[in-house]
Amino acid sequence: MSIKVNYNNMMASVIGQQGITDDELNKILPLAKSAHNKVEQGRGNAMQGWMDSPYNQTEVVRTIEKMAADIQKRFENFVVLGIGGSALGPIAVFYALKHLYYNELPRSVRKTPRFYVVDNVDPERMNALFDIIDVKNTVFNVITKSGATSETMSQYLIVMDMLKAKLGDKAREHIIATTSESKGNLIKLAKEQNFATLYIPDGVGGRFSELSPVGLLPAAVVGIDIKQMLKGAQDMDERAKSSDIAQNPALAVAALQYIAMNKGKNIGVMMPYADSLKYIADWYAQLWAESLGKEVDLDGKTVNVGQTPVKSLGVTDQHSQVQLYNEGPYDKVITFLEVNNFRTDRTIPNGCESFPDVSFLCGHTLAELMTNELKATRYTLTKRGRMNYTISMDKVDEYNIGALLYLMQLQTAYVGAMLNINTYNQPGVEGGKNATYALFGRKGYEKTAEEIRSAKPDDVKYIV
Ligand code: PA5
Numbered sequence: 001m002s003i004k005v006n007y008n009n010m011m012a013s014v015i016g017q018q019g020i021t022d023d024e025l026n027k028i029l030p031l032a033k034s035a036h037n038k039v040e041q042g043r044g045n046a047m048q049g050w051m052d053s054p055y056n057q058t059e060v061v062r063t064i065e066k067m068a069a070d071i072q073k074r075f076e077n078f079v080v081l082g083i084g085g086s087a088l089g090p091i092a093v094f095y096a097l098k099h100l101y102y103n104e105l106p107r108s109v110r111k112t113p114r115f116y117v118v119d120n121v122d123p124e125r126m127n128a129l130f131d132i133i134d135v136k137n138t139v140f141n142v143i144t145k146s147g148a149t150s151e152t153m154s155q156y157l158i159v160m161d162m163l164k165a166k167l168g169d170k171a172r173e174h175i176i177a178t179t180s181e182s183k184g185n186l187i188k189l190a191k192e193q194n195f196a197t198l199y200i201p202d203g204v205g206g207r208f209s210e211l212s213p214v215g216l217l218p219a220a221v222v223g224i225d226i227k228q229m230l231k232g233a234q235d236m237d238e239r240a241k242s243s244d245i246a247q248n249p250a251l252a253v254a255a256l257q258y259i260a261m262n263k264g265k266n267i268g269v270m271m272p273y274a275d276s277l278k279y280i281a282d283w284y285a286q287l288w289a290e291s292l293g294k295e296v297d298l299d300g301k302t303v304n305v306g307q308t309p310v311k312s313l314g315v316t317d318q319h320s321q322v323q324l325y326n327e328g329p330y331d332k333v334i335t336f337l338e339v340n341n342f343r344t345d346r347t348i349p350n351g352c353e354s355f356p357d358v359s360f361l362c363g364h365t366l367a368e369l370m371t372n373e374l375k376a377t378r379y380t381l382t383k384r385g386r387m388n389y390t391i392s393m394d395k396v397d398e399y400n401i402g403a404l405l406y407l408m409q410l411q412t413a414y415v416g417a418m419l420n421i422n423t424y425n426q427p428g429v430e431g432g433k434n435a436t437y438a439l440f441g442r443k444g445y446e447k448t449a450e451e452i453r454s455a456k457p458d459d460v461k462y463i464v
Pocket of ligand 1: 152205
C-alpha cells in the first residue's frame with residue numbers, strides 16, 4: 001500500500017499558532033476512538049453497507065465483467081445517465097485511470113467504447129451528445145438508486161423515445177438499469193421492459209456507491225481492473241480496523257479535520273497535483289459536503305455543522321486561488337494529493353539558451369516541474385502558517401484509486417460520527433427535489449406548490 005498521509009504541516013510545532021498542538025490532538029483521541037468504534041459497530045448495517053463492498057461482490061464482479069465484455073463487443077459508445085452519487089464516481093475513476101483524451105483516441109488504440117456521463121439536464125448538453133453519437137451503437141447505463149430522480153428519469157425518457165423510434169423492440173437491448181432491487185420506478189420499468197439490471201444494495205447510499213455496481217460497470221466497460229480497485233479498498237479497510245491514528249490514515253485525517261473545524265477552518269480545499277485526479281476532488285466535494293453539512297445532530301440539537309469543500313487543481317490554480325490561500329483568512333485546510341510517479345513524462349528541451357530565466361527549465365521534465373511546484377506551494381503555505389497535509393501515492397492505478405476512495409469514505413464516516421450527525425441522509429437536497437416536483441404540479445406536493453405560489457414576490461428595488 002503506497003498511500004501515505006503526511007500531516008506535519010497541520011501541527012503547531014511546524015506552522016505556529018494556527019496549527020494543532022500535540023496536546024490538542026491527544027485530547028481528541030478518545031472521541032476519535034469512540035467514532036471509530038461506532039463506525040465499526042455499524043459495519044454492514046443500515047447505511048453502512050458500503051463497508052461490505054470490498055468483500056461481498058465476487059458474484060457481482062463476475063456478472064459485471066461478463067456484461068462489460070459483451071458491451072465492448074457490441075457497442076461504440078457507453079453513456080451513463082445519472083446525477084450526484086450516481087455520476088461523480090464513474091467520472092472520477094474514468095479520468096483517473098484512462099487516457100486523458102480517451103474518447104479522441106481511435107478505437108484500435110482505446111480498444112473499448114467511448115465513454116460519456118451526462119449528469120445534468122441542460123438541453124444543450126443533451127442535444128450536443130446526440131450530435132456526436134448514434135444511439136444505434138450506444139448503450140445507456142441508467143443509474144439511480146431511488147429510481148425516482150427527476151433528472152435521470154427525464155434523460156431516460158428522452159433516450160428511450162429515441163431508441164424506440166430508431167430500433168423498435170430492440171430498444172431495450174440498449175438500456176442497462178443500475179438501481180435498488182426493492183424500491184423505485186426504475187426497477188419496475190426494468191422488469192416490465194426486460195432491461196439488463198444491476199442492483200445497488202440498500203445499505204449503499206449514492207455518494208458511497210462508487211465501489212458498488214454504480215461505479216464498477218462503467219469502469220469495467222472501459223477496461224479498468226475493478227478487482228484491483230476493490231483490493232485497494234480492502235487493504236485500506238484492513239488498515240482502518242485499527243483505532244490508532246498512527247495505523248489508520250483515515251482516522252488521522254478525520255481527527256485533524258475535526259480539530260481544524262473547531263478552530264474555524266470552515267473550508268476544505270482538495271488540491272490534486274495531477275490532472276488525472278482532478279475529478280476525484282469533485283467526487284470528494286459531494287461526499288464531504290452532503291455527508292457532513294447538517295442542521296441537526298442525532299439528539300435533535302441544532303448544530304449547523306460542515307466544512308465547505310473547494311476543488312482546486314495543481315499547478316493550474318496556483319495562478320488563481322493560491323493567492324487567497326496564502327494571504328486570505330485563516331479559514332482553510334488544504335489537502336494536497338501527490339503522485340510520486342507520473343505514468344508518462346516529457347523532457348523540456350533546450351532552445352532558449354540566451355534567456356536564463358527560461359533556460360533554467362531546460363533538461364528538466366514536466367513531472368519534475370509539477371513536483372517542485374507542489375513542494376514550493378506547500379513550502380509557502382507552511383511558512384505562512386496555513387494548515388495543509390498531503391496524501392501521496394506511488395502512482396495512479398486501480399489499486400491506489402480504490403484505496404484512496406475508500407480512505408475518503410472512511411474519513412467522512414469518522415468525522416460524521418465525531419460530529420454526532422447522520423452522515424447518510426440529505427434533507428437539504430430533498431427540500432429542493434420536493435420544490436421541483438411542486439413546480440411541476442406533481443400529485444402529493446400541493447402544499448409546497450401553494451407555499452411557493454404565495455411567497456412574497458421579489459421587490460423591484462433590489463433588482464438592478
Ligand atoms: O448521495 C446521494 O444520495 C445523492 O447525491 C444521490 O446520489 C443523488 O441525489 C442521485 O440519487 P439517485 O441515485 O437516487 O438518482
